[in-house]
Amino acid sequence: MxxxxxxxxxxxxxxxxxxxxxxxxxxxxxxxxxxxxxxxxxxxxxxxxxxxxxxxxxxxxxxxxxxxxxxxxxxxxxxxxxxxxxxxxxxxxxxxxxxxxxxxxxxxxxxxxxxxxxxxxxxxxxxxxxxxxxxxxxxxxxxxxxxxxxxxxxxxxxxxxxxxxxxxxxxQPSHQTADGLIGTGLLLFDPGGALISANDDARRYLEEMPEGPTAVTALGIRIPLWVHGTAMRARAIAEEREHGTARIRMRSRTGRWLVCHATCLREASGMLGVAAVVIERAPISDVTPLIVQAYELSERELEVTQCVARGLSTRRIAGELHLSPHTVRDHIKAIFEKLGVSSRGELVGKLFTEYYESLDPGLS
Structure with a gap:
């Protein structure tokens, strides 16, 4: 008990x-x-x-x-x-x-x-x-x-x-190796929220989804709630009930980073039509902010880290960010401590490389 x-x-x-x-x-x-x-x-x-x-x-x-x-x-x-x-x-x-x-x-x-x-x-x-x-x-x-x-x-x-x-x-990095799953998945939902079409890439991405609440569709495809939710959010935005974008980042069962985004289309009459949902591999630019937040880097520490990734020297970083070299060294020391690394090479490898080693170069 x-x-x-x-x-x-x-x-x-x-x-x-x-x-x-x-x-x-x-x-x-x-x-x-x-x-x-x-x-x-x-x-x-x-x-x-x-x-x-x-x-x-x-x-x-x-x-x-x-x-x-x-x-x-x-x-x-x-x-x-x-x-x-x-x-x-x-x-x-x-x-x-x-x-x-x-x-x-x-x-x-x-x-x-x-x-x-x-x-x-x-x-x-x-x-x-x-x-x-x-x-x-x-x-x-x-x-x-x-x-x-x-x-x-x-x-x-x-x-x-x-x-x-x-x-x-x-x-947590992905240990998934490249397997050719780099296409664009497309799903179409009618105004009532029912799935009416899905391409082969979408079906393959959906097979990678972790367990969770799903809905069985007339096409025999189970749609996770977070995917269906982007279609609903897109329609709510089109109806001006919500603001912002219908976009999420998520991880597959293998730890692969994916992005899912949606928009609601209009028919020739101006009436709202289908909601189109796209699933694809997440580009580095989408994943980096999540990883930076996970390591609790400050905005300034992120700027310094990006300069380090570009191979800039301490003096060059100081000049570009209008800081003293001493301040730059303090930031780098704090960044090393947060990420548990001891060199610039380790920093770049840990923050920018190991999360994307399985990505196609075109996604970066």
Whole structure:
């Protein structure tokens, strides 16, 4: 029988996990003893766009329902939106608490939660340095008390340490060798969100996707929620319900970095038509910011690192960045310590080479 553990012990156990999937599983195993819940969804997010990416772990959630949940989030819901919580002073909120005990003010509650017997939802954005690295949804069914203020604060205390650990997983390099999978995958979704076409490259990329919630399509292809989510986000942007771009970076089962982005097309009449989703190998320029954030380099340290990668001397770096040579040496020393290297060659190899050794040169 599991015993209740404190927040610090929970953080310690979770952050020792070797992968984000196992970290979510560790949290799922132990958190419900401290903050009881009946179902949950744990999602990693792209820190630049705030969109869900892989991995996603669900607990006691019926297959196929996650996509419907996200439709409410993008198109009708106005309470406790994840995009708002990502910028809020406190990135955690309960539906019951936020509505003053009137959850029926929520379209998500009326159309999705209540029909499934859910009484309250506690949401959290896992963020660090102002960037969201994960979303959490905890659900309680009818008959249980709503989530309390103390429980909300308990989850709030988890948010930053868990986000920092999620960010750190980008440091794990891929050991996948080149295998010719460098094409462009294309999927087309109709206005109702149904997949209507997919090319062969898309099918091959989808075979590399890690486990997670998927939807079976009429084409016999299982579409991961994070891929389907880009199509939904593109449509929401086209309808001016969302802003920004429908774009995520993600890792395959082999650790390969991929990028998935979408746009919504218009027909000759001006009406919104299909949403086109593209999956392809991620270029170095897309992956480098994630790795830099994982090593917690400052903006200035990144600038110095980029100069080192170009082969510039300390004096040249000082002149280009308008710093003294002494300051440049201090930055380089700090960078070496953060990355655990002792030379410029090791730095370039660790930060720029080992993550891309399997990429085709054209992707750089």
């Amino acid at each position: 599991l015993t209740v553990i404190g927040r610090e012990e929970l953080i310690s156990r979770a952050t020792r996990a070797e992968t984000p999937q196992t970290m979510f599983a560790t949290l799922a195993t132990h958190l419900r003893r401290a903050v009881p819940y009946d179902a949950a969804v744990w999602r990693a997010t792209d820190p630049e766009t705030g969109m869900m990416t892989s991995p996603i772990l669900t607990e006691n959630i019926e297959e196929g329902s996650c996509a419907l949940y996200w439709e409410y989030e993008l198109f009708t819901e106005r309470i406790n939106l994840f995009r708002d919580l990502a910028r809020a002073p406190v990135p955690v909120a309960g539906l019951w608490e936020s509505t003053g005990g009137e959850p029926s003010h929520s379209s998500l509650y009326n159309g999705f939660l209540a029909p499934r017997g859910v009484h309250d939802e506690l949401r959290a954005v896992l963020r660090v340095d102002g960037r969201p690295h994960g979303f959490v949804s905890l659900f309680r069914t009818k008959g249980r008390a709503p989530f309390s203020t103390a429980e909300r604060r308990f989850i709030e205390g988890l948010a930053t340490p868990i986000a920092r650990r999620l960010r750190s997983y980008a440091k």
